Amino acid sequence: MGKLIAALIIFGACLSTANAFEAANIKINLSGPVNDNRYFLCLPNIGCLSVLAAKHGKVYPINHEIDLKGLYVMNVANHFRIDKQALPASCSMPVEKNQTITLTGQITTSSTNETHISQLQCSRS
Numbered sequence: 436m437g438k439l440i441a442a443l444i445i446f447g448a449c450l451s452t453a454n455a456f457e458a459a460n461i462k463i464n465l466s467g468p469v470n471d472n473r474y475f476l477c478l479p480n481i482g483c484l485s486v487l488a489a490k491h492g493k494v495y496p497i498n499h500e501i502d503l504k505g506l507y508v509m510n511v512a513n514h515f516r517i518d519k520q521a522l523p524a525s526c527s528m529p530v531e532k533n534q535t536i537t538l539t540g541q542i543t544t545s546s547t548n549e550t551h552i553s554q555l556q557c558s559r560s
């Protein structure tokens with residue numbers, strides 16, 4: 436019985452590893468005040484992704500095609516405020532499985548405490 440359970444665990448791990456290789460990926464490369472875990476990028480049908488974790492090399496695998504129709508920046512230190520981000524034309528491309536979209540720019544906060552990404556650019560590879 437123990438061998439069967441171990442085999443099932445190993446089989447499940449192999450399946451989840453295989454799925455990671457077939458995922459669309461999101462890489463976040465933002466500069467600015469990102470040394471604490473206060474900023475998150477939130478995407479519809481995906482969730483909120485930590486900018487700090489991305490700074491430390493985290494790539495977010497998504498098990499479906501990514502189509503950026505909306506992007507929001509959340510500032511946890513500002514009462515979890517979520518601000519809508521304007522998307523440049525470079526972000527309006529679908530990202531399919533086995534592709535990666537990289538978001539670059541700089542996080543800034545305005546005088547009205549709105550957080551956004553200036554000079555946002557997206558590239559697909």
